[in-house]
Amino acid sequence: MLDMRLYLVTDRSHLAGRDFLTVLDAALRGGVTMIQLREKEASSREFFDLAIQVRELSHSHGVPLWINDRLDIALAVEADGLHIGQSDLPAAVARRLMPPAMKLGVSAQTVEQAVQAERDGADCLGVGAMFPTGTKSDAKPVSADELRRIKQTVRIPIVAIGGINASNLALPMRCGVDGVAVVSAIMSAPDPEAAARELREKIDAHLGK
């Protein structure tokens, strides 16, 4: 079963000189339940080498490793899941090339995209951007109403993403999502473990856990 409560999407540009694996380890201790390794600048070899290291770390915490966009990297490191956006490979093509046990996540901004992704074999959805975000400055905003409609329409679990932090997560959580995905709320935090712990406690409170 997917535990999508606190889904960390990585971005090494937030490290400000700190060691990547040290920050991830802190985030995992704080209660992250999924990690998605997102590398838009790395060479394939760098991405592969990094994914091997992050997989070892996340698995040592019992947390699955997902790969952003790159099916080849996901296959090469036997990742637990692949997350693709609307400018990545078509979901149905990715699903056909993935081992059945590997999970597929898809980004969706609308009910139509969500329904299509579920039909194409997605195991979960990332819906956003919920709030303005510096990570993807071109990300279209998704209203709380649209998020609620998506949640009511598809059966697969959903995380909200985009500018979410401890102060504003109540909005998506009240729409019924299964968790939230964050980048800077953990990656940029001076204390990533404390940041993750605070997020996780608030999410668990909303879920009644």
Place this chain on the structure above:
Amino acid sequence: MLDMRLYLVTDRSHLAGRDFLTVLDAALRGGVTMIQLREKEASSREFFDLAIQVRELSHSHGVPLWINDRLDIALAVEADGLHIGQSDLPAAVARRLMPPAMKLGVSAQTVEQAVQAERDGADCLGVGAMFPTGTKSDAKPVSADELRRIKQTVRIPIVAIGGINASNLALPMRCGVDGVAVVSAIMSAPDPEAAARELREKIDAHLGK
């Protein structure tokens, strides 16, 4: 059998406003025997969509389509081959994930890299840069002596690459290579068909064909 005589590696930055498929079609009419689609800036979806179109075109000329670096794109479009460099996925990892019928090419600069690539399952090698080139300004130069040693050491076919044009291809051809790979000599030519034809005639003359 691989016909590596005239191997076109694409670079859309050379188009100067011309249509990509029109230039490729001209190059194919001129006698290109292999095409490698190389896209370092495109999104995965753009790369996929383009690869579908280029495959249809190259197959209509009976010419195989290879993909640079991205195993996922090669798998998704059922390309004829995948070419990887030393900063891409490890060759042995790529080979393990590829269907047996899909060919694997590997870049090599030294005898050691060539031997390792052959051992890892490469079906052919690209050796270079033979001459200074603007396409990969960081590419290390490979001497004619090293190229000759590589050719004498491995059994798989070899193309020379890097700054090769109609005026200088005699040097690598005399080292015994099975063909040459070019980028700008065709992509930047005012008449890509004539450029390809001239290259192909000179290569065939060296090979005694």
